[in-house]
Amino acid sequence: MPDSPVVTSDDFEWSELKFSGWEGVSPQEAFEPELTGHLIVIHTTPQPVRVFERADGYHAEGVAMPGNINMFSAGDMSFCRWEKELSFLRLDLSTLLADKVAAELELPIGSGAVEFGRHIRLHDDRVVQIAQWLCEDLKHGGLGGKIYADSLIRMLTVHMLHRYGTVSARQAALPKALAKKQLDGALQYVHAYLEHEISLDDIAAAAHVSSSHLVRLFKEATGLPPHRYIIQERVRKAQRLLLSGLPVHEVAASLGFSDQSHFHRHFKRMLGVTPREFVVQFR
Template sequence: MMQPSLPETQTPAASGALMTDFTRASDVTQVLPSGPILSSQPGQWNGVHLSYYQHPPYEIPEVASKHHLILVHLEVPTQVEQWMGTEFQKIHFQVGSVLVVPAQTPHSANWDAENRYLLLSLDPIAFLDMAQSVDNRTTAELLPHFTAAEPLIHGIGLSLKAELESGNLGGRLYADSLCTTLFNHLLRHYTTKVAALPTLEGGLPRYRLRRVMEYVDAYLDRDLALAELAAIAQLSPNYFTRLFKQSTGLTPHQYVIQQRVERAKRLLHEGHSTLADVALAVGFAHQSHLNLHFKRWVGVTPKAFINNQ
């Protein structure tokens, strides 16, 4: 295969592999037959970038990524020859199979049938920050893994893909929660040392819980982020999520949705606003978004709720 010319951001790694940033379209098209069908924006989610690819038979030259790469295979079983570092395997990718390639690891591959997959590019600094928030380790080395059936990672990948396809209907807090769960799973199962999550008892101190709830109430109409709420509680997003659920029985995302529905009920009872106006006033993207969550929490649609008053 003829080696392509390199864009300014793409340089040979020490091993001779092309150092590639898979979050940049100019790098991707130098090593893959086409760009992604769907892709998140750089910095859109906390340390995670998603791309969805559909490729014909192809051979990837040896590359090394600036990010940790998690490949999630979709839809069509595919036979792949995969090189990673000095290791080689012939892999039969099934739907939900996952490949883990740590940052800076030389790798290449070829396949002889259509290949559909999600590529999750993880910021190594964000990954290290999460590891330190779990057990104060100064290092967290992600291990390469050729293939494994991973229903959790597969589900997170599909949920993030659906979030992009919906125009980010779930909001930042929902996506942040998915990314945090992904990082935690990788830390537990794919690092040099199992990241034993400490047992936390008692939930959030009352004054911190009250501060977070007051903040949510004041800014319910905003697209709240997990890091934003965690900062109010003066905790890492990982600890905050776990302690908040211990205190309330709900994840931060579930709590915010519940509060939006409760405020919508009050506004609908007052009868001064249209359903579309109520949806926007309580932080939902549009009326259909309100209808979806209102029925889940209340058991009836907003219109039926109004008629029953």
């Protein structure tokens, strides 16, 4: 595929998902004899595009509409030919992550690997929404941080396992809530490492729960998903540092914000004023 993606996760630490966004890709054929990961392709071309598709045991001609999803399991063959420019989002999900999350959810997969089957021109608003959030974060330089991307990738994986996995999820086996000791461990870890890049796995380890369960349980306990809670606490600490006389750029750098504009945006969203306006109010 000679055209280049307009957005890609290649420069980010997304080891569990490879994401790419493509616009106006010229007519051609795309063929992969054996997928190494689970593949999700979301059509985003504004107008319908006629396509010819083949997979193991399947071949047909059809019309790809905006929002249509093609989903394939690792090991499948995938072929698509189109005769007009095509736009799409491509998500390659790690088999290791899918198997790991299935085990964390205590799905009865035994020693086998997870499969999602094959779905052509599927409709799933949740998959589309999560993909759009991931795309927006990449377009903004990954401002949400690694934990934001990790949370969305886990959310996507859990949804796919529940809806398309080869085994059904046992909801009764899911933890119901974070115990106080687990929550305290998670919060203590976050506050101890506010100045550093914090991953979902790090917080989960501190809380002694799986990463797949953490996002839901953490939000139930605090009212915020982990990445939002971290930003909230960084802004709160920033207020104290600013009032102590530390310059804005040093505060932004010391609290792990990617740059000063990233810090300004979150600070103003939470407090309604810029960092400098905040300092002036208290002088």
